[in-house]
Amino acid sequence: MPLRVVVGDPYALPLTYGSVRLESDTEPAVRADVLRGARPYGRVVTVIATESLSKRFPRVTALDRLSLDIGPGVTGLVGANGAGKSTMIKILLGLSPASEGRAEVLGLDVSKDGPAIRERVGYMPEHDCLPPDVSATEFVVHMARMSGLPPAAARERTADTLRHVGLYEERYRPMGGYSTGMKQRVKLAQALVHDPQLVLLDEPTNGLDPVGRDDMLGLIRRVWTDFGISVLVTSHLLGELERTCDHVVVIDGGRLLRSSSTRDFTQTTTTVAVEVTDSDAHPDGTAALRTALAAAGVALHAREEEGLPGAGHVLLLEATGEETYDIVRDAVADLGLGLVRMEQRRHHIAEVFRPGPAEAGQPLEVRAR
Numbered sequence: 001m002p003l004r005v006v007v008g009d010p011y012a013l014p015l016t017y018g019s020v021r022l023e024s025d026t027e028p029a030v031r032a033d034v035l036r037g038a039r040p041y042g043r044v045v046t047v048i049a050t051e052s053l054s055k056r057f058p059r060v061t062a063l064d065r066l067s068l069d070i071g072p073g074v075t076g077l078v079g080a081n082g083a084g085k086s087t088m089i090k091i092l093l094g095l096s097p098a099s100e101g102r103a104e105v106l107g108l109d110v111s112k113d114g115p116a117i118r119e120r121v122g123y124m125p126e127h128d129c130l131p132p133d134v135s136a137t138e139f140v141v142h143m144a145r146m147s148g149l150p151p152a153a154a155r156e157r158t159a160d161t162l163r164h165v166g167l168y169e170e171r172y173r174p175m176g177g178y179s180t181g182m183k184q185r186v187k188l189a190q191a192l193v194h195d196p197q198l199v200l201l202d203e204p205t206n207g208l209d210p211v212g213r214d215d216m217l218g219l220i221r222r223v224w225t226d227f228g229i230s231v232l233v234t235s236h237l238l239g240e241l242e243r244t245c246d247h248v249v250v251i252d253g254g255r256l257l258r259s260s261s262t263r264d265f266t267q268t269t270t271t272v273a274v275e276v277t278d279s280d281a282h283p284d285g286t287a288a289l290r291t292a293l294a295a296a297g298v299a300l301h302a303r304e305e306e307g308l309p310g311a312g313h314v315l316l317l318e319a320t321g322e323e324t325y326d327i328v329r330d331a332v333a334d335l336g337l338g339l340v341r342m343e344q345r346r347h348h349i350a351e352v353f354r355p356g357p358a359e360a361g362q363p364l365e366v367r368a369r
């Protein structure tokens with residue numbers, strides 16, 4: 001599974017740039033970028049690839065024949081506690097051998113290229129690993145030096161990286177006195193300081209309040225958009241991944257449930273939610289609308305959703321086309337009700353974990369790609 005950038009110059013010989021191989025049909029602009037030393041991330045096809053990857057412990061199978069293909073950008077790895085996320089990260093870093101199957105990170109084989117992978121990849125562990133009596137600056141400089149940066153470059157990169165994660169004067173204080181949010185930022189900074197091509201972030205929003213979570217998610221997004229560094233981020237909070245990630249991989253009990261772009265996960269459905277007010281003539285506006293729409297032949301869901309307090313209920317119906325919206329509009333007007341909202345529903349990643357009516361009470365539905 002070599003990384004491959006396709007170049008359009010017929011005279012260009014195949015040539016290797018780091019883990020990227022230029023081929024004779026790679027676009028000229030990309031090739032020029034690569035030869036200039038710029039990163040061709042936008043075009044690299046595969047950042048992480050696994051093939052039937054398994055990890056068995058004596059009592060538990062942490063990963064079960066997982067096959068994945070992850071491209072550049074921000075990818076969410078989601079699963080409940082114990083799903084196998086941390087195990088996967090340790091294998092990808094070349095720190096823990098797989099029991100079966102294979103995996104490549106940036107085109108490097110995890111079973112034999114561990115040191116080369118760790119040179120190019122940053123890692124933010126889940127647990128609190130910061131020494132309490134040193135400052136963020138001292139710690140991140142140390143990590144930069146461990147990654148091979150000379151002293152001056154290590155200090156410069158540390159200052160830049162800590163500024164990027166939003167740590168300013170506090171960076172000179174011992175980390176023992178830091179809040180959880182500040183600690184998470186230092187952990188992110190040490191993963192970025194050696195300018196990696198990819199960062200693996202294990203539960204970076206753990207322990208943060210909603211504002212802290214939003215800030216951290218914004219930072220993670222910018223790691224990709226501002227610096228072109230791909231991100232694999234684990235979480236058990238599906239909503240936050242929907243907002244941050246380009247691609248989401250869902251695992252459960254070590255097995256792949258689904259791997260697809262966030263857009264595919266959250267595509268619109270044909271279900272429309274309609275919320276109306278009540279009126280003197282129709283004290284239950286929703287019930288009146290339900291009857292009117294049923295008479296007009298609109299397919300209605302049996303289930304209603306609770307709307308805003310005092311605003312009635314939300315009626316769910318199936319739209320067959322634009323005309324359904326016209327029928328609803330006319331029915332609401334004829335009944336003299338107020339239309340609070342009429343919106344097309346989107347899928348949510350959480351639905352992957354929700355058994356459908358046929359599977360209720362059965363194990364989770366498996367929808368591998």
Ligand SMILES: Nc1ncnc2c1ncn2[C@@H]1O[C@H](COP(=O)(O)OP(=O)(O)OP(=O)(O)O)[C@@H](O)[C@H]1O
Pocket residue numbers: 057058060061062079080081082083084085086087088
């Ligand atoms: N060294 C180990 N020895 C035995 N079992 C292990 C070991 N490491 C992990 N496991 C088991 O493998 C399974 C997957 O663990 P893993 O830590 O990868 O899950 P996770 O998705 O990261 O969950 P969490 O968010 O709780 O860390 C769990 O059942 C865990 O108990």
